[in-house]
Amino acid sequence: QVQLVESGGGSVQAGGSLRLSCAASGFTVSSYCMAWFRQAPGTERDGVAFINSDDRTNYADSVKGRFTISKDNAKNSLYLQMNSLKPEDTAMYYCAAASSRVVAWVLRRAADFGYWGQGTQVTVSS
Numbered sequence: 001q002v003q004l005v006e007s008g009g010g011s012v013q014a015g016g017s018l019r020l021s022c023a024a025s026g027f028t029v030s031s032y033c034m035a036w037f038r039q040a041p042g043t044e045r046d047g048v049a050f051i052n053s054d055d056r057t058n059y060a061d062s063v064k065g066r067f068t069i070s071k072d073n074a075k076n077s078l079y080l081q082m083n084s085l086k087p088e089d090t091a092m093y094y095c096a097a098a099s100s101r102v103v104a105w106v107l108r109r110a111a112d113f114g115y116w117g118q119g120t121q122v123t124v125s126s
Contacts (some may be wrong), residue, residue, distance in 0.1 A: 001025070001026045002012075002023055002026035002027050003024070003025045003026055003120070004023070004024050004095045004096070004097065004115055004117035005022065005023045005115060005117055005118075006021065006022050006094065006095050006117040006118070006119060006120035007020070007021045007022075007023070007093075007120060008020040008021060008091065008120060009023045009093060009120030009121045009122045010113065010121075010122070010123070011083055011123040011124075011125065012024050012122075012123070012124055012125070013084055013124070013125050013126075014085060014087055014124055014126050016085050016124070017081070017082060017083045017085065018082045018085065018122060019079060019080070019081050019082070020036065020079065020082065020093055020095075020120060021077060021078070021079055021100055022034075022036075022077060022078040022079070022080075022095030022117060023075075023076070023077050024076045024077060024095075024097065025076070025087070027097065027099075027115070028073075028076065029071055029076050029077065029078060029097070030053060030071070030073040030076075031053055031099075031101075032053060032097045032098060032099055032101065033050065033051070033053065033097070033098040033101040033104040033105050033113075034051050034069075034071060034078045034095070034096070034097050034098075035047055035049065035050040035051070035069075035095075035096045035097075035098070035108070035116050036048045036049045036050075036067075036078075036080045036093055036094065036095060036096070037064060037093070037094045037096055038089075038091035038092065038093045038094065038122075039078070039091055039092050039094070039112055039114075039119075040090060040091040040092070041083075044110075045094065045110045046060065047060060047069065047108045047109075047110070047111075048060050048063055048080070048093070049063065049068075049069035049080060049115070050069065050104075050105065050108055051071055051078070051100075052068045052101060052105045053101055055071075055074055056092060056105075057069055058105075058107065058108065060121060061084075063089075064109040065106060066082065066083050066084045066085075067080060067082050067083070068080070068081040068083075069081075069082065073112075074083070080093070082122070085122075085124045086124060087124050087125065087126045089110065089122060089124050089126075090122060090124050091121075091122060092119040092120070092121050092122075093117070093119060093120055093121075093122050094107075094116055094117055094118075094119045095106050095111035095117040096110070096115060096116050096117070097113060097114065097115040097116075098112055098113040098114060098115075099114060100112065100114075109119075
């Protein structure tokens with residue numbers, strides 16, 4: 001049974017940091033394109049950070065230099081280190097996985113990711 005479980009969300013003040021974790025089961029993280037998406041109320045779900053099976057990473061312009069995506073293959077887990085948080089980062093953050101690595105990596109669309117966690121809320125106050 002494929003499962004992704006996020007944790008680490010919470011409320012912080014602007015400039016603070018959070019580290020999100022995503023524990024995967026039922027598949028091997030190392031063979032998938034993994035990603036973090038986020039969605040605020042009334043908005044579309046947008047990709048924040050991506051990491052391919054070859055460990056290449058890609059970030060949305062809005063988070064470059066502040067967020068770092070990583071994975072621990074031994075623990076079959078994905079992480080998102082978020083520094084210098086801004087109120088604009090407030091959203092529900094979702095861990096996602098795509099078995100079609102080429103398509104998911106190139107297009108970075110939510111529709112190309114087949115597995116999703118239920119999300120963890122991040123709230124950043126000014």
